[in-house]
Each structure stands twice: as C-alpha cells, then as structure tokens.
Amino acid sequence: MTGVKIINTQKKRFAYLGSVLVGFINGLLGAGGGMLAVPLLEKAGAQQKQAHATSIALILPLCIFSATLYLINGKVTLSDAVGYLPAGAVGAVIGALLLSRIKDSWLRKIFALFIIWSGVRMWFR
Amino acid sequence: MVQIAGVYMWLAGILSGxxxxxxxxxxxxxxxxxxxxxxxxxxxxxxxNLLFFIPCAVIALVIHSRKKLIVWRLAFPMILGGLVGVAVGAYSAQLIGPNMLGKIFSAFLIFIGLRQLFARKKDRESIKKSSR
Structure with a gap:
C-alpha cells in the first residue's frame, strides 16, 4: 500500500504549496482564502466538515496578520469595524453549531448561488 | 432611515458570522x-472584514475544536505557507488600487461560485473515500 501513501504525500505537498495562494488571496482580497482552503484540505485527506472547520484554524492567523498590515497601511481603522462585531459574534455561534447538522450538498449549492449573484452585481456596480 | 440601515448592518453581520x-x-x-x-x-x-473575522473565527474555533473537527497536523504547515502569501497579497492590493481590486473580487466570487455549483458528485465521493 505504499503507492497510496506516496499519492497522499503528494496531495499534502500540493496543499502546503496551495496555502501560499490562500494567504495571497486573503491579503489581496481581504476574504475568500477559506473558500480555497476547504478544497485544498479535502484533497489533503480531510473530510468535508473537518475541512470546513480546519480552514478556520488556518485562516485565523492569516487574518490577524493581514488585518495588521491593512491597519499599518492606514486602509482601515479599528473603529470602522467595531460596529459589526456583536452581530458577527452571534452569527459565529449559530454557524459553528449549525455546521455539524446541516447537509453538505445544500450548504454548497445555496452559498454558490448567493456568491455568483453577488459577484455579478459587484462587477456591474 | 438610520434604523433601517442598522437592521441591515446586523443582518449582514450575523449572516457573515x-x-x-x-x-x-x-x-x-x-x-x-x-x-x-x-x-x-x-x-x-x-x-x-479582516478585523471582523478575527473574533468570529476565535468563537468558531473553540466550538469546532471541542467537536474535534480540526485537523491540526494539516493546519500548521499551511499556516506557515499562508503567512508568506498574506504579505505578498496585502502588498499587491496596495499597488492595484480599489477599482481594479473590486473587479478582481467580483470575478473571484463568480469563479468560486460556479466551481461549487458544478462540482461533480463523483469527485466528492472519491475525496471522501481517499480520506479514510
């Protein structure tokens, strides 16, 4: 079964290299690194729910670093963001509890439709 | 008007959380x-959004790690790679400027959305199999 192992190691290497791109997207677009991290983690062997949860463990330190750079560059201030935090905290609890209950395929489709629609609207803004 | 704006702000915050x-x-x-x-x-x-996501991620992380859903041995090396990417990405954002950045962001949303929507079932099953 060494063949399987080699493939897995290659997939993991692919995920490690891909993580640089995850960080790049996070720094460039201020979001979306997670969307890329989930498929990478799945390729590296995580199951779907594990991949979604692990992507947050990956994104958190990247967000902290990214946010620090944005603050240093004067693109944003702490007071710009503070108003959104309470609502976000409520949402985070709901979302984290929902993750282990909701059907995987539903999650994908609903979200996919939503972001396509938003992307189109933002393009023609 | 202010009240309506406040409601939307809360909705957006909760939904993205x-x-x-x-x-x-x-x-x-x-x-x-x-x-x-x-x-x-x-x-x-x-x-x-970056600042907003920090406390949200901390909360989510606590809940997920209690359920043992986090694969730390995969996360750690990817964090290191990711930090390098962040530095390059944040610097590039500065160079590109807000208008072009908006277009790139829209294109990224559409791309990710279409990929999710048309991901073949076969691919997903093979991923699940190989992860066992």
Whole structure:
C-alpha cells in the first residue's frame, strides 16, 4: 500500500504549496482564502466538515496578520469595524453549531448561488 | 432611515458570522454588504472584514475544536505557507488600487461560485473515500 501513501504525500505537498495562494488571496482580497482552503484540505485527506472547520484554524492567523498590515497601511481603522462585531459574534455561534447538522450538498449549492449573484452585481456596480 | 440601515448592518453581520463559522467564506458576505449597500471603499471593506473575522473565527474555533473537527497536523504547515502569501497579497492590493481590486473580487466570487455549483458528485465521493 505504499503507492497510496506516496499519492497522499503528494496531495499534502500540493496543499502546503496551495496555502501560499490562500494567504495571497486573503491579503489581496481581504476574504475568500477559506473558500480555497476547504478544497485544498479535502484533497489533503480531510473530510468535508473537518475541512470546513480546519480552514478556520488556518485562516485565523492569516487574518490577524493581514488585518495588521491593512491597519499599518492606514486602509482601515479599528473603529470602522467595531460596529459589526456583536452581530458577527452571534452569527459565529449559530454557524459553528449549525455546521455539524446541516447537509453538505445544500450548504454548497445555496452559498454558490448567493456568491455568483453577488459577484455579478459587484462587477456591474 | 438610520434604523433601517442598522437592521441591515446586523443582518449582514450575523449572516457573515454564520457563513464564516461554517468555513464557507463569510468574508464575502460582509464585503458584499459594505461595498454594495453601505458604499464603503473596496480596500476599507476588505480591512473591516479582516478585523471582523478575527473574533468570529476565535468563537468558531473553540466550538469546532471541542467537536474535534480540526485537523491540526494539516493546519500548521499551511499556516506557515499562508503567512508568506498574506504579505505578498496585502502588498499587491496596495499597488492595484480599489477599482481594479473590486473587479478582481467580483470575478473571484463568480469563479468560486460556479466551481461549487458544478462540482461533480463523483469527485466528492472519491475525496471522501481517499480520506479514510
């Protein structure tokens, strides 16, 4: 079964290299690194729910670093963001509890439709 | 008017918290709200979202790690790679400027959405199999 192992190691290497791109997207677009991290983690062997949860463990330190750079560059201030935090905290609890209950395929489709629609609207803004 | 704006602000915050905690990119939602509805500049919206996501991620992480859903041995090396990428990405954002950045962001949303929508079932099953 060494063949399987080699493939897995290659997939993991692919995920490690891909993580640089995850960080790049996070720094460039201020979001979306997670969307890329989930498929990478799945390729590296995580199951779907594990991949979604692990992507947050990956994104958190990247967000902290990214946010620090944005603050240093004067693109944003702490007071710009503070108003959104309470609502976000409520949402985070709901979302984290929902993750282990909701059907995987539903999650994908609903979200996919939503972001396509938003992307189109933002393009023609 | 102010009250209505406040309601939308809460809705956007809660929704992106939910989606963010599920690990499907809540960041998109808040930036979409900030730029399309609140008229915030693209770069500032991105900065707000980054700050916003930090406490959300901490909360989600506590809940997920209690359920043992986090694969740390995969996360750690990817964090290192990711930090390098962040430095390059944040620097590039500065160079590109808000208008072009907005277009790139839209294109990215559409691309990710289409990929998710048309992901073949066969691929997903083979991923699940190989992870066992």
């Amino acid at each position: 939910i989606i963010g905690a599920m690990g499907i990119g809540g960041g998109g939602v808040l930036i979409i709200y900030l730029t399309l509805m609140a008229g915030v500049d693209q770069m500032t919206a991105q900065g707000i």
